[in-house]
Amino acid sequence: MSGSEGAVGDSDVRGGSPAPGGERASDAGSALGRTIGYLARRPGLAFGLGIVIVLAVGAVLASLLAPFPGDAGNDTNLLGALLPPGGAHPLGTDLAGRDVWSRILFGIRISVGVSVVVIVASLLVGVPIGLFAGAVGGKLDDLLMRIVDVFLAFPSLLLALAIAATLGPSLEHAAIAIVVSWWPWYARLMRGEAAAIRGRAYVEAALLLGIPRWRVALRHILPNSIGPIIVQASLDLGGVILTFAALSFLGLGAQDPTPEWGLMVEQGRTLTSTQPWVAIFPGAAIMVAALAFTLLGEGLRERLDPKGLARS
Amino acid sequence: MTDDAPLLSLRDLVIEIRGRRLVDVAELSVARGQIVGLVGESGAGKSLLLSSILGLLPADATVRGSITFDGLELRGAPDRLLRSVRGHRIAVVLQAARAALTPTLRSGTWIERALVLHHVPAPERRTRIAHALDAVRLDPALLRRYPHQLSGGEAQRVAIALAVALRAQLILADEATSALDVTVQAEVAELFRELRQTEGTAVLLVSHDLALVAGLADRIDIIADGSIVERGGPGVLTNPQHRVTRELVTANPTLGRDAETPR
Numbered sequence: 119m120s121g122s123e124g125a126v127g128d129s130d131v132r133g134g135s136p137a138p139g140g141e142r143a144s145d146a147g148s149a150l151g152r153t154i155g156y157l158a159r160r161p162g163l164a165f166g167l168g169i170v171i172v173l174a175v176g177a178v179l180a181s182l183l184a185p186f187p188g189d190a191g192n193d194t195n196l197l198g199a200l201l202p203p204g205g206a207h208p209l210g211t212d213l214a215g216r217d218v219w220s221r222i223l224f225g226i227r228i229s230v231g232v233s234v235v236v237i238v239a240s241l242l243v244g245v246p247i248g249l250f251a252g253a254v255g256g257k258l259d260d261l262l263m264r265i266v267d268v269f270l271a272f273p274s275l276l277l278a279l280a281i282a283a284t285l286g287p288s289l290e291h292a293a294i295a296i297v298v299s300w301w302p303w304y305a306r307l308m309r310g311e312a313a314a315i316r317g318r319a320y321v322e323a324a325l326l327l328g329i330p331r332w333r334v335a336l337r338h339i340l341p342n343s344i345g346p347i348i349v350q351a352s353l354d355l356g357g358v359i360l361t362f363a364a365l366s367f368l369g370l371g372a373q374d375p376t377p378e379w380g381l382m383v384e385q386g387r388t389l390t391s392t393q394p395w396v397a398i399f400p401g402a403a404i405m406v407a408a409l410a411f412t413l414l415g416e417g418l419r420e421r422l423d424p425k426g427l428a429r430s
Numbered sequence: 431m432t433d434d435a436p437l438l439s440l441r442d443l444v445i446e447i448r449g450r451r452l453v454d455v456a457e458l459s460v461a462r463g464q465i466v467g468l469v470g471e472s473g474a475g476k477s478l479l480l481s482s483i484l485g486l487l488p489a490d491a492t493v494r495g496s497i498t499f500d501g502l503e504l505r506g507a508p509d510r511l512l513r514s515v516r517g518h519r520i521a522v523v524l525q526a527a528r529a530a531l532t533p534t535l536r537s538g539t540w541i542e543r544a545l546v547l548h549h550v551p552a553p554e555r556r557t558r559i560a561h562a563l564d565a566v567r568l569d570p571a572l573l574r575r576y577p578h579q580l581s582g583g584e585a586q587r588v589a590i591a592l593a594v595a596l597r598a599q600l601i602l603a604d605e606a607t608s609a610l611d612v613t614v615q616a617e618v619a620e621l622f623r624e625l626r627q628t629e630g631t632a633v634l635l636v637s638h639d640l641a642l643v644a645g646l647a648d649r650i651d652i653i654a655d656g657s658i659v660e661r662g663g664p665g666v667l668t669n670p671q672h673r674v675t676r677e678l679v680t681a682n683p684t685l686g687r688d689a690e691t692p693r
Binding site for chain 1: 480484486489500512513515516517518522524526527529530531532534535543544547548577589592
């Protein structure tokens with residue numbers, strides 16, 4: 119088995135891309151050139167990808183890039199409170215005298231990082247359930263999808279609010295609340311894709327080869343139906359960032375001194391007419407991050423789920 | 431038919447779906463190395479009959495009677511036994527050649543995986559695959575390709591090569607040539623003939639194409655409304671008795687004139 123495993127990952131990647139038959143690994147040298155050309159023709163995707171890369175670098179190197187790393191934590195400097203942008207504080211300081219730029223940088227780890235974790239967790243719950251329902255069909259499928267419907271019947275932000283309020287305000291509880299309200303979307307989407315693929319000839323052929331049903335689901339249905347789910351997940355990242363910020367803004371998510379963007383907006387809410395930088399810069403960060411992931415998702419859709427373009 | 435112990439034998443096979451009797455075959459057998467044609471119009475129950483052999487009927491179907499393969503009773507057999515027979519001892523070649531290969535797998539990976547699944551040891555896999563490619567005259571370079579990079583004929587050869595590599599004793603060909611263009615059809619038909627000779631592979635050739643089957647099969651069974659209505663050597667075509675057989679013959683202009691030397 120070990121010999122063929124390497125080819126699996128490889129094939130999954132290649133399979134998703136409609137590479138024409140003539141192109142082989144031999145011209146890998148021009149792969150970078152082709153990628154740049156591809157991006158040049160898609161400014162939205164290029165912009166989204168660029169911002170996402172910047173965000174990733176910022177998150178990883180926050181402690182090196184931030185002028186006042188301590189300000190992301192418990193450091194306060196009340197004598198330097200509410201300084202306007204400029205000088206040592208390019209984006210000014212907040213009520214506690216903390217450097218807004220440093221807090222925004224560290225905030226990537228919270229606002230974007232936790233959102234990524236939330237999406238991945240939602241996928242880990244939703245995709246197996248949806249795959250199982252779609253691949254098996256019948257009564258179990260009906261039962262699982264009715265459960266999913268119950269979750270989907272509530273508006274997701276409202277459901278997340280209710281769960282976060284019940285669990286008590288904290289970063290972890292907000293993340294759990296979003297996962298609980300989010301996974302059913304992936305379960306339903308995955309179920310639909312898997313059910314469509316289940317009728318394909320290659321699934322029948324796989325069963326006729328004596329491959330157990332669970333393995334057919336994992337190796338023949340999943341790789342051929344995951345594309346639209348990946349696309350949806352990347353599009354959803356923007357939405358999760360917004361939801362997460364909203365929960366924090368309402369006091370149900372991250373708590374001070376955590377440098378969460380939604381919380382930072384809330385802390386500057388009463389100062390918008392006098393010291394607007396306290397709320398505006400973290401607000402802009404939320405907007406740019408959400409926009410970047412949406413653009414990236416749209417770009418991925420064109421690549422991985424071309425028929426989804428007609429849906430949107 | 432005169433073989434004492436047929437490789438595959440169906441007796442009193444009745445398949446019903448929601449109370450409707452769709453297949454009712456008193457007797458159908460395939461001897462070792464024999465090519466049997468099962469010909470009928472679409473909706474005659476051919477595909478249902480094939481699915482029943484490997485236990486892959488829809489969940490709401492009920493099957494009665496007996497399906498024995500090489501001494502094993504397959505009807506109602508445990509899933510484990512059926513899975514060890516599927517592909518390994520009875521291979522199925524489907525109509526949709528390219529669509530029957532998983533798009534995300536290179537054809538070589540697809541073959542390799544199936545051999546692993548059926549416990550063919552690693553060193554033997556290589557020789558078996560090489561032999562199979564040789565038998566179906568397939569360029570080994572094609573194993574690196576994905577299904578969308580293959581032609582219909584090439585894809586069908588990949589499927590047949592797998593049957594050879596697994597040393598299937600019986601190939602169930604479900605309209606295996608219908609989707610291919612005429613010259614490729616003839617090549618695939620020729621392949622079945624060769625495999626019977628070199629590997630001793632029996633073939634149950636299910637088709638609506640009487641001309642193709644007539645040129646290949648040792649015996650032809652005509653199926654209509656789920657039952658075998660006429661049976662015989664290729665000669666059944668020159669002197670068809672049953673209404674359906676006559677219709678199938680007249681539907682094909684080349685047959686009436688030249689039934690003795692088809693193709």
